[in-house]
Amino acid sequence: MKHRALLIVAGLVGAVTLAASLSVAAAGTSSPASHATPAKSAAIAPPKVPNAAAIKAKYHGQKITFIGDSVGNGHVRDLKLASRFSTDTGIKVNVVPHPAASDQAYADLVRNFSQKSSSIDVAMIDVVWPGAFAPYLVNLKPKLAKQAKIHAAGIVGADTVGGKLVAMPWFGDFGLLYYRTDLLKKYGYKAPPKTWSDLFKMAAKIQAGERKTNSSFSGFVFQGNAYEGLTCNALEWIASAGGGHYIDGGKVTIDNAKARTILDAMRSQIGKVTPRGVTSYQEDQTEHAFTSGDAAFARNWPYQYGISSAAGSKVKGKFSVTVLPHGAAGTSVATVGGWQLAVSKYSKHQSAAIEFVRYMTSKPVERFDAIFNSNVPTIPSLAFDKAVVRTNPYLKPATASVARVARPSKFLKTHYNEASKAIYQGINQILNGASASSQLPQIKSKLQQILQGA
């Protein structure tokens, strides 16, 4: 009798726990707001691997692990390409998505390299990391120098450390303003905002109107969480207001009047034209809010274009993209992002891994990525490809030629992650209510201290 009661109890607890975990796991893959699926997946298939027979003869049966994308449809794309590569070459590719917050992805790689682990063969690395990871990466120059020539010279330069090509450009990124064309028209605006104060005004008016029918509607969403994405967002605000780039010419410049003004202006809008919770938003939350029709304006990377215009998106055909607004006396800018593929020095299958990188960074694959996942190709000639431009209107010169600003990784080298943390933690505090004048001096002294060690 006692035993039976115990069994029932144990069973019940188990069942409820399982149900709860499953529902959360399911929600984790699809997210609370219903997620749009890419409509173009049927239209374009992963390209064939060139020279597959020769690769197959040499490396058939080897297994490699690829640390890939996790934001938007990035993981789906990785799986499709890896499966095509495996079918053609007989090299098995185990695709593991990295953490969505890139500073966490960085920490994972640090752990792997510090343990000299052979469990990673190929990894995607952020444009600000080659300096930190160069000693742990294979020089790709002997095998991929020819392919590197078709990529943008600036990015190849960033991936070259001490004369060694430690990574291959994979896709580019820059900040864009997404806006609802239908709502702009409805509220009598002819063009998207030019300045940040225009944006706040328009967002406030649209939000006031839309809240009557949709209580979760917000004027503007962006990435305000304390993570790498906020370092990128805030760089755009400050640089577009003429407040510098955190560190300029080796000197810490973050604490200046223009930076204070724009940061305080942003703070004053939190919970007003943005959701109060925007200070914990990353890319995915930003994209969900916009794609489910709950935001008039959003700052995000190009990948969102594909998701927001896919079947199932509530804003399909109702939005467009343009350059980000600027401060009263400044010009529009966009933070340079982008991802590279690198081969670990501790990989046991370096040659097979390099073949995978060769395929993934080839022109046909970048074309596939641009169309399937609306990512920015790192091969300039693809910007003239009609199909690519049709699916990625942001590649039009008016948007794509916006001035790029870079995060200060070249001054900070291996200390970049720590410095970026000081920046995004301080700015997150400002957005959460602290005044810019209380935080910027602290960030400044921390950055100076890190620079001395760099």
Next chain:
Amino acid sequence: MSSVATPAPVPRRRRRTKLHSRQARLAWLLLLPALAAVSFVAIYPLGKTIYESFTNQEFLAGITPTKWVGLHNYRVLFHDTFFRNSVIETVKFTGITVVFEFALGLIIALVVNSSFKGRGLMRAVMLVPWAIPTVVAAKMWQWMLDDTFGVVNDLGVRTHILSHSRAWISDPSTSLASVCAVDIWKTTPFVALLLLAGLQVIPRDLYEAADVDGASKLQQFWRITLPLLRPAILVTLIFRTLDALRVFDVFYVFFGQRPDTQTMAIYNQSTIVGDGHVGYGAAISVAIFLIISLFVVIYVTFMRVTEE
């Protein structure tokens, strides 16, 4: 352990000594595996951490050679406002959650200890929050507390308890409260379970005798239940306090790297893994170890006093 190992008092006869030394040798032999295991899993890592805390070791050690820096890390740590802030935040969290979990846990334990219909089911249901993995529970609550689509705000606004949606987690004025609420929701069942075990060993006849003597239920609680429950209460409080001081998962899911809501464990992790400062991170680990030891010493002394 120590009573076995202490050498015997000065022996009078030789045969006795032989026997004793043989026994002592056997005792040591029997203790050896346990000692080996403890030194391998506890003493060695702790010793290594203490050693590293006197160096400037970096995660990517190939870049900067490791050097002995003496007390430098501790001097920096002493003036580190982020660390001080994380200690305060963790202690606040510990104080709030332990008090609430204990009070609610005791009430629940008393209720499920009395006999009523469906008691078995009640005991099962009460364990559900504790059975859900913390990260899963934290993620669930993060969505429930969201300011745009969260169910808590939705219900609150509909029933006019809230005038407008609130960002419970993002807003610094409610972030500590929300994380405490989740921990209390999750861990109260565990406290109740420990206290229930304590309640079940109290002999029934004590209450019968008290009934005969005409003691009220309240008197029975203060004079019988509480004193006899004391050992269980102390174990529970030690468990919960030490657990709460090491908290990582709920805070990590809720706040990530947000600086004003970092616990000691999160600051430690982000220093070592994020910044790559192994040496400095080791110093933080040692400081955390000392802080937690302080609480253990307080509790153990308190327990000794009550035993006597």
